[in-house]
Amino acid sequence: MATLITDPELEQRVRTERAGWGIDRYDEVWDGTYMLTPLPNLEHAEIQTKFVAVFRAALGFEGPAHVYGGINISDRAEDWLGNYRCPDAAIVLPGNPGRNCGAYFLGGPDFVVEIVSPHDKSRDKIAFYESLGVREFLVVDRNPWMLELYRLRDGRLELVGQSRLERANLLASTVLPVTLRLTPGSPRPRIDVRHADGLQHWLV
Numbered sequence: 001m002a003t004l005i006t007d008p009e010l011e012q013r014v015r016t017e018r019a020g021w022g023i024d025r026y027d028e029v030w031d032g033t034y035m036l037t038p039l040p041n042l043e044h045a046e047i048q049t050k051f052v053a054v055f056r057a058a059l060g061f062e063g064p065a066h067v068y069g070g071i072n073i074s075d076r077a078e079d080w081l082g083n084y085r086c087p088d089a090a091i092v093l094p095g096n097p098g099r100n101c102g103a104y105f106l107g108g109p110d111f112v113v114e115i116v117s118p119h120d121k122s123r124d125k126i127a128f129y130e131s132l133g134v135r136e137f138l139v140v141d142r143n144p145w146m147l148e149l150y151r152l153r154d155g156r157l158e159l160v161g162q163s164r165l166e167r168a169n170l171l172a173s174t175v176l177p178v179t180l181r182l183t184p185g186s187p188r189p190r191i192d193v194r195h196a197d198g199l200q201h202w203l204v
Helices: 008-021 042-059 122-132
Strands: 028-030 033-035 066-068 089-092 111-115 136-142 145-153 156-164 178-183 190-195 201-203
Touching: 042 066, 042 089, 042 111, 042 136, 042 178, 042 190, 042 201, 111 122, 122 136, 122 156, 145 178, 156 178
Parallel strands: 111 136
Antiparallel strands: 028 033, 066 089, 089 111, 136 145, 145 156, 178 190, 190 201
């Protein structure tokens, strides 16, 4: 159940407490509206950690690309805390026009990942990522299990493919040198990631 806090003092107290407890890591601000997000469960955290490791390996550990396990992304050079999102993974390739501002990245990464949790708004971030020019957006849904790959075309992030257990289509990135496919596993389905070189292979 969503809760709207209209009392400014209570709002500030809640935000201060969340910061003090260290549970505001995934909170976001959407055009001035503070979005309280629960910490990811262990499955979510495992998938996020593995994705970061796989993408780092696929791009080379000493390569010029930057692979982040969650960063603040904003469209504002000033007052960035008034509008930002925190994807589960973000990749910035050489030549990206965005800027590393220390606490946040100004502009769109080349590739972002959102791992869906109950009641979150991962897909509602599409318009924001479009506005920043994110080139590809991967959604990992877990109820039911499904991968969705969106690609920027004419300023819009369009769905270019889905991979489900019953129809495990291959999703080929045009931004990263990898393909992705959902595959059966235990205790959860796995994400089969293969390098374009045909030699490297990982299970997330």
